[in-house]
Amino acid sequence: MTVASPPAPTNRDDPAAWILERAVSPRRRLVNTLATSWMLGSLLLALVPVGVIAMYVASRGAGVMSLSFLTKNLPIVTQFAGGGIAPAIVGTLVITGVAALMAIPLGVLAAIYLNEYGRQNRIAKTIRFMADVMTGVPSIVMGLFVATIWVSAGLHYGYSGFAGSLALAALMLPIVIRSCEEMLKLVPDDLRQASDALGARRWRTVMSVALPTALPGIVSGAMLAVARAAGETAPLLFTIGIATKVNPNVFHGTNTTLSQEIWFNAQTPFPAATDRAWGAALTLIVIVFVFTVIARLVASRFASVKR
Amino acid sequence: MTSPAPSPDIGASEVIPSTAGGKYLDRTFRAIAVVAGLLVLAILALIAYSTTSKAWPAFTHQGLSFLTSQSWDPNQDHFGALDFIYGTVLTAVIALAIAVPASLGIALFITELAPKGFRSAVTYVVDLLAAIPSVVYGFWALAVLTSPAANFYGHIADTLGRVPVLSSFFGGPAFGASFMTAGVILAVMIIPIITSLSREALTTVSQDDKNGALAMGATRWEMLRVAVFPRVRSGLIGAAMLGLGRAMGETIAVALVIGSSHQITSHVFRQGDTMASIIVHNFPEATGLHSAALIGLGVVLFAITIVVNMVARVVANQTSAMSGVGQ
Numbered sequence: 001m002t003v004a005s006p007p008a009p010t011n012r013d014d015p016a017a018w019i020l021e022r023a024v025s026p027r028r029r030l031v032n033t034l035a036t037s038w039m040l041g042s043l044l045l046a047l048v049p050v051g052v053i054a055m056y057v058a059s060r061g062a063g064v065m066s067l068s069f070l071t072k073n074l075p076i077v078t079q080f081a082g083g084g085i086a087p088a089i090v091g092t093l094v095i096t097g098v099a100a101l102m103a104i105p106l107g108v109l110a111a112i113y114l115n116e117y118g119r120q121n122r123i124a125k126t127i128r129f130m131a132d133v134m135t136g137v138p139s140i141v142m143g144l145f146v147a148t149i150w151v152s153a154g155l156h157y158g159y160s161g162f163a164g165s166l167a168l169a170a171l172m173l174p175i176v177i178r179s180c181e182e183m184l185k186l187v188p189d190d191l192r193q194a195s196d197a198l199g200a201r202r203w204r205t206v207m208s209v210a211l212p213t214a215l216p217g218i219v220s221g222a223m224l225a226v227a228r229a230a231g232e233t234a235p236l237l238f239t240i241g242i243a244t245k246v247n248p249n250v251f252h253g254t255n256t257t258l259s260q261e262i263w264f265n266a267q268t269p270f271p272a273a274t275d276r277a278w279g280a281a282l283t284l285i286v287i288v289f290v291f292t293v294i295a296r297l298v299a300s301r302f303a304s305v306k307r
Numbered sequence: 308m309t310s311p312a313p314s315p316d317i318g319a320s321e322v323i324p325s326t327a328g329g330k331y332l333d334r335t336f337r338a339i340a341v342v343a344g345l346l347v348l349a350i351l352a353l354i355a356y357s358t359t360s361k362a363w364p365a366f367t368h369q370g371l372s373f374l375t376s377q378s379w380d381p382n383q384d385h386f387g388a389l390d391f392i393y394g395t396v397l398t399a400v401i402a403l404a405i406a407v408p409a410s411l412g413i414a415l416f417i418t419e420l421a422p423k424g425f426r427s428a429v430t431y432v433v434d435l436l437a438a439i440p441s442v443v444y445g446f447w448a449l450a451v452l453t454s455p456a457a458n459f460y461g462h463i464a465d466t467l468g469r470v471p472v473l474s475s476f477f478g479g480p481a482f483g484a485s486f487m488t489a490g491v492i493l494a495v496m497i498i499p500i501i502t503s504l505s506r507e508a509l510t511t512v513s514q515d516d517k518n519g520a521l522a523m524g525a526t527r528w529e530m531l532r533v534a535v536f537p538r539v540r541s542g543l544i545g546a547a548m549l550g551l552g553r554a555m556g557e558t559i560a561v562a563l564v565i566g567s568s569h570q571i572t573s574h575v576f577r578q579g580d581t582m583a584s585i586i587v588h589n590f591p592e593a594t595g596l597h598s599a600a601l602i603g604l605g606v607v608l609f610a611i612t613i614v615v616n617m618v619a620r621v622v623a624n625q626t627s628a629m630s631g632v633g634q
Contacts, residue, residue: 039416046436047432053443112343133613138608141609141612144590177344232441233558237587266445
């Protein structure tokens with residue numbers, strides 16, 4: 001007489017799956033399956049746009065990509081083929097670079113105040129909260145802000161790359177502050193106390209213990225902020241003007257960026273212009289992607305150092 | 308024998324005598340750091356002040372009808388922004404309706420379903436969505452999405468146009484560049500932030516609580532409903548509101564695919580404009596009162612997003628405060 005033993009649970013590590021295989025009514029099982037498919041479906045919904053857009057931009061952009069496209073000046077009239085996007089590449093790099101030079105040191109200093117001095121006092125809490133809120137200020141408002149105080153009114157300095165840098169720096173600042181503070185928070189207090197015990201002053205503890213320990217994380221956060229700023233368009237349209245020649249001087253003369261060239265060329269019906277926009281889009285995505293990957297690599301190195 | 312607990316506020320600097328120069332350096336460093344921190348408050352105050360003062364001529368010229376009138380005609384000095392406020396709200400609502408369920412699903416996938424090694428990969432790919440610049444989203448949508456979208460919307464409009472209530476939302480005529488397309492693109496753009504904040508909230512629930520529910524015989528979904536969702540409700544609401552703030556402020560992608568038309572309509576397949584899109588299209592050429600009015604739109608947008616973000620942060624922080632995480 002053989003007794004059929006009940007099928008052994010296939011997965012004892014996953015309690016939910018184990019329960020499901022035992023005694024669950026079909027209705028409950030159906031609801032659970034629907035919920036699981038919702039999660040999987042949502043993931044697909046997010047993956048499809050990244051894949052589709054990246055592939056499309058890569059294929060259209062590769063069609064116009066060439067050495068002369070990357071190194072020549074922009075044509076005066078956008079509807080004709082020819083010329084390159086060198087001024088936009090240079091503009092993107094120098095304007096974002098100058099913005100980073102302003103926002104990163106200030107952001108790191110502010111984060112040092114929040115985590116090393118202020119901690120939970122009222123000023124620090126207020127700054128922390130407002131920095132969070134500031135990350136939500138629309139980039140176009142930053143553009144209007146710089147336009148009103150710097151470009152066409154207020155100080156009347158006119159269009160320049162630096163005006164664009166100011167707007168981008170204002171966008172980057174809260175991101176740098178918050179990510180840097182999170183990284184400083186991860187530094188164990190033991191290290192600070194050890195430094196204090198050796199007689200170091202607070203600023204020396206910060207500069208030679210806390211900051212170096214958190215450095216990879218801070219670099220990673222800063223690079224992500226730079227990547228976000230490099231792709232910005234709205235704050236630049238009101239601040240840097242229009243240019244067709246390479247202008248590495250951010251303080252003098254109008255400028256242009258890849259994002260701005262995509263914006264201008266995308267809205268014309270001319271194939272030469274849209275081709276140029278696809279080339280600029282590919283270049284911009286590559287630049288942003290490089291920054292993002294560097295940030296991830298630095299961050300993963302940090303993760304391995306921590307353990 | 309108790310060891311004295313070191314207070315974070317008493318460094319060795321107060322104990323060990325040293326030169327006056329060191330003390331001076333320490334105070335200077337602290338002062339610089341404080342100033343850098345206060346810069347955030349200063350910039351926000353300066354944004355509010357400078358934009359409001361530049362917009363003041365338009366506000367005094369138009370009065371309260373700046374917010375309540377539909378007539379926007381720069382040539383006649385009429386500046387009623389209601390069309391654009393409506394467009395901003397409608398596109399943001401469409402975006403949220405798509406992005407919130409999707410983001411929550413992804414966040415749950417990451418926290419509940421994904422194998423451990425797979426989690427960071429999924430998180431990374433979702434973050435890549437945020438790395439694609441806004442102008443690239445807009446350009447792609449304009450060049451690739453709008454014409455098939457017009458066909459697709461046309462079919463929906465034909466089908467739902469006969470259904471009594473739905474016809475006033477989905478009825479024809481349908482345009483490729485429309486509120487709907489703008490909302491869809493916005494949804495893709497705000498999925499990363501809603502996902503990451505939802506994920507943060509979801510991870511505050513302890514595994515013990517979840518195991519408890521599972522031990523009672525709950526399916527995974529029942530466990531989520533009983534043990535997880537009640538704990539993280541405010542965190543999820545905060546995440547959705549932050550997404551709302553982003554959606555309302557997003558400019559370039561919307562400006563490319565919303566079709567630029569002044570109207571208030573419940574039909575989501577029609578063309579429209581948002582506050583941000585009208586500013587970005589018109590500000591570079593605007594002068595005088597027109598320019599002031601556009602800056603005024605910026606002030607309204609700034610005020611709305613600041614309020615939404617503040618409420619969102621307060622609500623979201625409740626989750627972390629309750630579970631004692633994030634302090």
